[in-house]
Amino acid sequence: MTVTDPHLSSESKNICQYTSETKMSPSSLYSQQVLCSSIPLSKNVHSFFSAFCTEENIEQSISYLDQELTTFGFPSLYEESKGKDTKRELNIVAVLNCMNELLVLQRKNLLAQENVETQNLKLGSDMDHLQNCYAKLKEQLETSRREMIGLQERDRQLQCKNLLAQDRNLHQLLKNEKDEVQKLQNIIASRATQYNHDMKRKEREYNKLKERLHQLVMNKKDKKIAMEVLNYVGRADGKRGSWRTGKTEARNEDEMYKILLNDYEYRQKQILMENAELKKVLQQMKKEMISLLSPQKQKPRERADDSTGTVISDAEEDAGELSRESMWDLSCETVREQLTNSIRKQWRILKSHVEKLDNQVSKVHLEGFNDEDVISRQDHEQETEKLELEIQQCKEMIKTQQQLLQQQLATACDDDTTSLLRDCYLLEEKERLKEEWSLFKEQKKNFEKERRSFTEAAIRLGLERKAFEEERASWLKQQFLNMTTFDHQNSENMKLFSAFSGSSDRDSLTVHSRPRQKKPHGVSNGSLVCASKLTKSLPASPSTSDFCQTRSCASEHSSISVLNITPEETKPNQVGGEGASPKWSMASGPGSQEGCYSGCSLTHTNSHVEKDDLP
Amino acid sequence: MNFSEVFKLSSLLCKFSPDGKYLASCVQYRLVVRDVNTLQVLQLYTCLDQIQHAEWSADSRFILCAMYKRGLVQVWSLEQPEWHCRIDEGSAGLVASCWSPDGRHILNTTEFHLRITVWSLCTKSVSYIKYPKACQQGISFTRDGRYLALAERRDCKDHVSIFVCSDWQLLRHFDTETQDLAGIEWAPNGCVLAVWDTCLEYKVLLYSLDGRLLSAYCAYEWSLGVKSVAWSPSSQFLAVGSYDGKVRILNHVTWKMITEFGHPATVTNPKIVVYKEAEKNPRLALGRLAFPPPRAAAGAASSTESKYEIASVPVSLQTLKPVADRANPKVGIGALAFSPDNYFLATRNEPGTCRIFPPQTASRMPSGSGTYRS
Numbered sequence: 001m002t003v004t005d006p007h008l009s010s011e012s013k014n015i016c017q018y019t020s021e022t023k024m025s026p027s028s029l030y031s032q033q034v035l036c037s038s039i040p041l042s043k044n045v046h047s048f049f050s051a052f053c054t055e056e057n058i059e060q061s062i063s064y065l066d067q068e069l070t071t072f073g074f075p076s077l078y079e080e081s082k083g084k085d086t087k088r089e090l091n092i093v094a095v096l097n098c099m100n101e102l103l104v105l106q107r108k109n110l111l112a113q114e115n116v117e118t119q120n121l122k123l124g125s126d127m128d129h130l131q132n133c134y135a136k137l138k139e140q141l142e143t144s145r146r147e148m149i150g151l152q153e154r155d156r157q158l159q160c161k162n163l164l165a166q167d168r169n170l171h172q173l174l175k176n177e178k179d180e181v182q183k184l185q186n187i188i189a190s191r192a193t194q195y196n197h198d199m200k201r202k203e204r205e206y207n208k209l210k211e212r213l214h215q216l217v218m219n220k221k222d223k224k225i226a227m228e229v230l231n232y233v234g235r236a237d238g239k240r241g242s243w244r245t246g247k248t249e250a251r252n253e254d255e256m257y258k259i260l261l262n263d264y265e266y267r268q269k270q271i272l273m274e275n276a277e278l279k280k281v282l283q284q285m286k287k288e289m290i291s292l293l294s295p296q297k298q299k300p301r302e303r304a305d306d307s308t309g310t311v312i313s314d315a316e317e318d319a320g321e322l323s324r325e326s327m328w329d330l331s332c333e334t335v336r337e338q339l340t341n342s343i344r345k346q347w348r349i350l351k352s353h354v355e356k357l358d359n360q361v362s363k364v365h366l367e368g369f370n371d372e373d374v375i376s377r378q379d380h381e382q383e384t385e386k387l388e389l390e391i392q393q394c395k396e397m398i399k400t401q402q403q404l405l406q407q408q409l410a411t412a413c414d415d416d417t418t419s420l421l422r423d424c425y426l427l428e429e430k431e432r433l434k435e436e437w438s439l440f441k442e443q444k445k446n447f448e449k450e451r452r453s454f455t456e457a458a459i460r461l462g463l464e465r466k467a468f469e470e471e472r473a474s475w476l477k478q479q480f481l482n483m484t485t486f487d488h489q490n491s492e493n494m495k496l497f498s499a500f501s502g503s504s505d506r507d508s509l510t511v512h513s514r515p516r517q518k519k520p521h522g523v524s525n526g527s528l529v530c531a532s533k534l535t536k537s538l539p540a541s542p543s544t545s546d547f548c549q550t551r552s553c554a555s556e557h558s559s560i561s562v563l564n565i566t567p568e569e570t571k572p573n574q575v576g577g578e579g580a581s582p583k584w585s586m587a588s589g590p591g592s593q594e595g596c597y598s599g600c601s602l603t604h605t606n607s608h609v610e611k612d613d614l615p
Numbered sequence: 616m617n618f619s620e621v622f623k624l625s626s627l628l629c630k631f632s633p634d635g636k637y638l639a640s641c642v643q644y645r646l647v648v649r650d651v652n653t654l655q656v657l658q659l660y661t662c663l664d665q666i667q668h669a670e671w672s673a674d675s676r677f678i679l680c681a682m683y684k685r686g687l688v689q690v691w692s693l694e695q696p697e698w699h700c701r702i703d704e705g706s707a708g709l710v711a712s713c714w715s716p717d718g719r720h721i722l723n724t725t726e727f728h729l730r731i732t733v734w735s736l737c738t739k740s741v742s743y744i745k746y747p748k749a750c751q752q753g754i755s756f757t758r759d760g761r762y763l764a765l766a767e768r769r770d771c772k773d774h775v776s777i778f779v780c781s782d783w784q785l786l787r788h789f790d791t792e793t794q795d796l797a798g799i800e801w802a803p804n805g806c807v808l809a810v811w812d813t814c815l816e817y818k819v820l821l822y823s824l825d826g827r828l829l830s831a832y833c834a835y836e837w838s839l840g841v842k843s844v845a846w847s848p849s850s851q852f853l854a855v856g857s858y859d860g861k862v863r864i865l866n867h868v869t870w871k872m873i874t875e876f877g878h879p880a881t882v883t884n885p886k887i888v889v890y891k892e893a894e895k896n897p898r899l900a901l902g903r904l905a906f907p908p909p910r911a912a913a914g915a916a917s918s919t920e921s922k923y924e925i926a927s928v929p930v931s932l933q934t935l936k937p938v939a940d941r942a943n944p945k946v947g948i949g950a951l952a953f954s955p956d957n958y959f960l961a962t963r964n965e966p967g968t969c970r971i972f973p974p975q976t977a978s979r980m981p982s983g984s985g986t987y988r989s
Contacts, residue, residue, distance in 0.1 A: 185837070188837065196794070199771075200771040203768075203771050204771065210727060210729055213727065213729060214729050214730065214745075217706055217707050217725075217729070226702075226703060227700065227701070227702045227703075227734050227741075228700065228701045228702075228703070229699075229700040229701075229736065230697070230698050230699050230700065231698070232736065232737055232738065232739070233677075233692075233698075233719060233736045233737055234737060235717070235719055235737045248782060248784065249784060252779045252782075252784055252786055253786070255761075255779075256762075256786060256787075256824055256825060257825065259761075259805065259806065259824060260806055260823065260824050260825060263804055263805075263806040267867075267868075271868075
């Protein structure tokens with residue numbers, strides 16, 4: 001059921017002015033309808049009220065109202081139905097309650113609305129107020145800004161004026177001060193002159209006093225003013241004092257001038273020396289500068305040929321100048337000027353050269369490279385690479401060596417292993433030494449044995465010799481006795497004797513030569529001599545032959561041993577061999593036997609010892 | 616360091632003989648001569664009054680003892696102890712006394728600087744020199760002892776007279792352009808005489824031996840001027856110390872300043888070694904560093920023990936603002952000395968600092984080490 005009311009719409013418009021509601025929803029419609037109820041009742045309203053419910057649609061309106069009210073949370077208008085199909089009766093109590101409730105609600109809403117409206121009004125007025133204030137403040141701000149600008153301007157102007165004024169003031173002050181200073185100085189000057197004048201006056205007075213006093217003092221002839229001396233002392237230099245004459249005065253003058261002249265000469269010498277040194281230094285500098293600059297012309301890098309040209313020309317010039325300078329070598333004005341000029345020239349050239357080099361360097365840095373520069377750089381780079389390689393190699397070598405060292409040291413750190421290692425290294429040597437020691441000991445033993453045997457043999461020989469001597473003596477006796485008994489046999493015996501002795505010699509010789517010849521050995525002479533000597537004293541007899549044999553055996557033994565040794569010995573140690581032979585030859589007499597033996601044993605031992613030395 | 620026993624001394628009169636063998640010391644009116652090696656007393660002389668000044672002759676054979684109050688000078692011989700000589704100035708009075716370089720003449724300055732009497736020990740002759748100037752350093756002998764330069768004042772003008780010491784003849788006499796000559800000094804080579812003016816005017820004049828003015832030097836006007844002057848041993852440099860705390864060095868060729876050394880109150884250059892004197896027993900001491908002034912009375916000796924510590928740079932030195940209304944303010948370079956090898960210059964700045972400069976006389980040399988007393 002839609003309800004439209006043109007009056008309502010107009011009133012709603014009026015109401016809308018005070019409310020912000022713009023939507024026209026059914027609920028709003030209803031609210032408007034409610035609001036309309038607040039308005040004093042008019043006929044329209046009555047008509048409006050009657051528009052909803054007429055006598056025809058009471059039930060419908062009741063049901064509608066019930067629906068609406070239940071949806072709004074009010075209790076139902078109908079009585080509780082007893083049955084579903086029976087018609088529900090209108091609960092008037094509920095209706096009245098609902099009406100009351102609605103009235104209460106209405107009043108509340110009206111109050112709320114009033115409050116809201118008043119608040120709205122208030123807020124509106126506040127807004128207006130604030131806007132007004134804002135506008136005012138804006139204006140104020142503007143005005144104050146303008147004022148400030150104006151004031152700043154004024155301030156600036158004032159400051160400028162001040163500064164100027166200050167400046168002027170300071171100037172003025174300075175001027176004043178200067179004037180004051182000048183004045184004071186003038187005052188001082190004037191006072192100084194005044195003081196001087198006064199001083200002079202006073203001094204004159206003082207001088208007068210002094211003069212007076214001096215006169216008085218001199219006039220008084222004070223006897224006390226005297227010198228009392230025991231005896232006069234001689235002069236320091238021993239000479240006698242000289243009279244004061246004109247000559248002495250002249251002499252004094254001369255001496256004075258001499259002293260002055262000496263001093264001047266000395267100083268001049270010093271200065272000349274200094275000058276010469278400085279000149280040398282300058283010339284050296286010049287030479288060095290020339291040498292620095294001239295090699296540049298040979299390099300292709302040199303760009304400006306003009307400078308080289310000038311350098312060359314300068315060098316030539318300077319060479320000429322040098323020669324000239326050295327010729328003169330005086331402090332002539334011209335020479336000095338030339339030197340300084342040439343040095344200045346060289347210095348300028350050097351400077352320009354250095355500047356060029358600087359430019360080159362900077363260009364290289366900035367632009368990139370030139371052909372010539374590339375080459376040089378390449379070379380440079382190659383060289384650096386080579387050097388780097390070398391360095392790396394060396395470093396690697398060092399590292400490896402260090403590692404090895406460390407390994408060694410590390411392994412050597414363990415005590416057992418080190419000792420073992422040490423033992424390993426020395427083991428061979430130890431073994432060798434042991435072997436040699438054993439050999440040595442054996443040989444020593446052998447020597448001992450031989451020595452013992454020799455000594456025993458010697459003792460035996462001695463004993464046998466004794467026995468032999470006794471036998472000989474007894475035989476000689478017998479012979480003699482026989483000779484005395486048989487005269488006719490004397491000569492024969494004599495002959496026999498001599499023949500025998502001779503033959504004995506011969507025999508011995510032959511006897512001995514045979515075995516000798518049988519056994520060729522180099523050392524036969526010695527043994528022969530020994531044997532012959534022995535046989536000279538001892539006639540041949542079986543015992544002697546035995547002895548000889550034994551001797552020869554012994555000698556053989558020794559000679560054999562010598563023989564055994566000598567071929568080995570000859571080459572490495574001829575001294576030993578030589579040593580052996582003299583010992584043999586030197587043997588003589590009974591002592592010689594032992595000497596021989598000892599010589600043999602000695603040679604034996606020597607050779608053995610020497611043999612040991614050989615390895 | 617080993618120290619001998621302490622010997623009594625009065626007035627700081629203790630001098631070694633020029634040949635270095637003897638030591639002369641004065642105790643009241645006694646003169647004691649000791650051997651240098653053994654410090655045994657060799658001679659003992661008794662003078663008539665308290666000795667104010669004692670001086671060895673150049674050949675170390677005589678000693679003069681001056682008694683200013685009595686106006687007496689007594690001369691003793693070392694070789695002949697019984698020899699005696701007494702010079703009595705009587706009413707003329709005595710203000711100063713010194714030997715001549717030959718060791719046979721004594722120059723006595725009488726009171727009020729009326730005259731200088733030259734007494735001879737060899738002959739009976741006496742010479743008088745009139746109008747000597749009463750100034751700080753008015754007499755100067757050349758190093759070789761040939762000449763004597765004497766400052767004189769005649770007719771309110773300064774003059775310098777040069778005498779030949781052998782016969783005391785006047786060689787040259789010339790006037791100087793100074794207001795009030797304060798001192799003269801020969802160069803070690805004996806050919807140049809430096810003459811400087813009073814401190815009211817900075818002026819250093821250089822005269823040749825024959826009296827010609829070689830050069831005049833003035834650093835500034837109006838402020839107090841020259842305080843001390845020293846020649847270098849080679850005569851190549853002349854160091855001038857002034858009241859403004861600067862030393863200016865002149866060279867002998869042009870007589871112009873080649874360098875100047877300042878004495879700033881703060882030392883900041885880290886290359887400089889600074890020794891600070893620390894007193895062990897702080898007592899009021901008037902001690903002075905090094906250089907005793909040549910002819911002035913010595914100050915009181917400091918009796919405190921002190922040692923030197925190295926202070927770390929930067930060091931700010933104590934400066935005393937001198938009292939403006941007193942004369943002879945204690946500022947400026949009071950003393951200068953060159954080392955004998957010509958390499959170093961030592962200066963004493965009045966508030967108690969001593970600085971050593973290496974005079975490589977190219978400009979702007981930083982000063983070397985310095986010492987100061989806090």
